[in-house]
Each structure stands twice: as C-alpha cells, then as structure tokens.
Amino acid sequence: MAKPECSLKLSLSSPRGWGITLGILLASTGLCILLQRASNSEGPVNLIFVLAVLLISRLTTGYFYGLLASLVSVVSVNYIFTFPYWELDFTLSGYPITFFTMTAVAVITSALTTQIKNQERLRAETEKEKMRANLLRSVSHDIRTPLTSIVGATSAVLDNQDTLTEEQKRSLLTDVRDDAQWLIRVVENLLSITRISNNGAADLAKQEEAAEEILGETAHKFRKRYPQVPLRVEIPDELLLVPMDAILIEQVLNNLLENAVLHGKGLTELRLSVCNAIIRAHGGTLFAQNRPSGGAEFNFTLPLTPPQSEDSFLKGSMPHENS
Numbered sequence: 001m002a003k004p005e006c007s008l009k010l011s012l013s014s015p016r017g018w019g020i021t022l023g024i025l026l027a028s029t030g031l032c033i034l035l036q037r038a039s040n041s042e043g044p045v046n047l048i049f050v051l052a053v054l055l056i057s058r059l060t061t062g063y064f065y066g067l068l069a070s071l072v073s074v075v076s077v078n079y080i081f082t083f084p085y086w087e088l089d090f091t092l093s094g095y096p097i098t099f100f101t102m103t104a105v106a107v108i109t110s111a112l113t114t115q116i117k118n119q120e121r122l123r124a125e126t127e128k129e130k131m132r133a134n135l136l137r138s139v140s141h142d143i144r145t146p147l148t149s150i151v152g153a154t155s156a157v158l159d160n161q162d163t164l165t166e167e168q169k170r171s172l173l174t175d176v177r178d179d180a181q182w183l184i185r186v187v188e189n190l191l192s193i194t195r196i197s198n199n200g201a202a203d204l205a206k207q208e209e210a211a212e213e214i215l216g217e218t219a220h221k222f223r224k225r226y227p228q229v230p231l232r233v234e235i236p237d238e239l240l241l242v243p244m245d246a247i248l249i250e251q252v253l254n255n256l257l258e259n260a261v262l263h264g265k266g267l268t269e270l271r272l273s274v275c276n277a278i279i280r281a282h283g284g285t286l287f288a289q290n291r292p293s294g295g296a297e298f299n300f301t302l303p304l305t306p307p308q309s310e311d312s313f314l315k316g317s318m319p320h321e322n323s
Helices: 002-012 015-039 045-059 064-080 095-159 166-194 211-225 246-264 272-281
Strands: 207-210 241-244 285-290 296-303 311-315
Touching: 015 045, 015 064, 045 064, 045 095, 064 095, 095 166, 095 272, 207 211, 207 246, 211 241, 211 246, 241 246, 241 296, 246 272, 246 296, 272 285, 272 296
Parallel strands: none
Antiparallel strands: 207 241, 285 296, 296 311
C-alpha cells in the first residue's frame, strides 16, 4: 500500500501532470462545444472524453490524473453536454455505465503505462550495467598494454646494462615514463567511465585539445604495437581545437584501429559499444558506412565550442580487405 501512496503524492506535485490534464480536458471541452453548436446535437461527446481520459492516463504518471480526468469528464458530459443543459442530473439512463467505462479506461491505461515505464527503466538499467562492464573491460585492456611495455623496457635495461648505450637506455626509460604517465591518466578516467549514466552523459574533464595532437599520439602508440600494419593519418591544415577528454577519445581511436586489425585477421573481438558510449558522453555521434571498394568505414563527430556551429570531424581509416 505504501508504493501507491508515494506515487500519488508525487503525481499531485507534478506541474507537468497538471498541465497535461488541464490542457487535454480544456481541448476536449472546446471541441465538444464546437461540434454541438455545428450539429445541434450531443454527437460523439462521450467518445471524445473517453479518448481524453485515455490520453491523460497514458501521458501522466500514476493513477491520480487518469481518475481525476474520468470524474471531471463524467461531470462535464452530464452538466454541459446532456439535456437539460447546465444542470446535473444523476438519474439519466446510462450514467453509471459511462462513469464505470471512463474509470475502467483510466485504471487500465494507467496500469499499462506504469508497467511499460517499469520495463523501460529495467531495460535502461541493464543496458547501463552492460555498458559499464564493456567500458571497464576495454580500459583493463588499455591498462595491460602500457604495463607490458613498461615491463619489457625495464627488463631490457636491467638485463643489458653492459651492452646498451646511454642513448638506448635513455630512449627505453623515456618510453617507460611516457607509458607510466599514460597509465596514470587511464586509471584516473575509470571514475569518469563509471559515472556514465543511462543517456550516455558523464562528468568528463573536457578541455580544448588540438585534434592534430590526439591523432598523432594515437598513431604513435598504434605503430609501436602494430608496426607491420600500414596506417595513414589525414589532418586539416588549420589548427582545430575540440573540447574533449583526451584519454577517452584516444581510447576510441585506438579501439577503432584495433577493431580493423582484429577483423582483418579474422578475429571477432568487438568494442564498438565502448566507443559509442564515450562519444555519446561527449555529445557526439558514432556511425559506420560500407565502402564501395569493400570493408567498412567508422566515423565519429564531436561538437565544437561556441560560437562555432559546425561539428568537428575526426576520422580514422585503415585500408584493409576486411577492415
């Protein structure tokens, strides 16, 4: 019993619910008055108010507004549109049936609406948990990559101290530092990823970043991991600053590139849901299209800062038979 009472209190304090109810009832009353004057008869008054009750019950939350609309509708039909006009007469034939019908419509529609909304909420929660799991799985993959590089570089320095030149040691240690910094930033973004909500929004630490630098950094890391895979990078001539969380966008680009490599090898690992969630959290869109020459092309857009109105377009492509 506590849940219906809580729902009723929330409904009573909803300006949206009151606005929908009053708007539909007033529109229905006005329509019935026009029809009555045009045909000089009661016409489909009952049907119009039944439809009004149905719409109100469907568009509002809980049972209150639907029941209120059914009561107001029955009284309105009796008082305004039934002879003798502008008088209440509860002895009219069929009056109990009309009242029962409208009440039943309100209750059934409200119950169905509540059930649908609960199902949508459960589906959204399931999708959110699935999205978070995919994101965390992807980040775990990105964590292992720099860790492997760090272990390899430090092992090379420790095992070959006498044979490596100072320049080679410095180069390896520089790679270790860069990978460690990358690792720290990825870990910091775990909290941002877990805050992504049902609609894809997240509390991201967005800053204006140069698209050229993001593409260059991604290409550098990709070539280190896949030196045998050809990669072409195209950048605009002008400096393009885009508000973004640089680590997450680099993660998107890296995932898209690795997706092409994996499919080219006949593997089936897919992390496109991760990319889509990150892009949506930035207010952008991710889409794909088939290429006339074969394979697929994945693109995503990110909104620019005001007052610019056009979207930035960051595009990564890798020619491959099955990419």
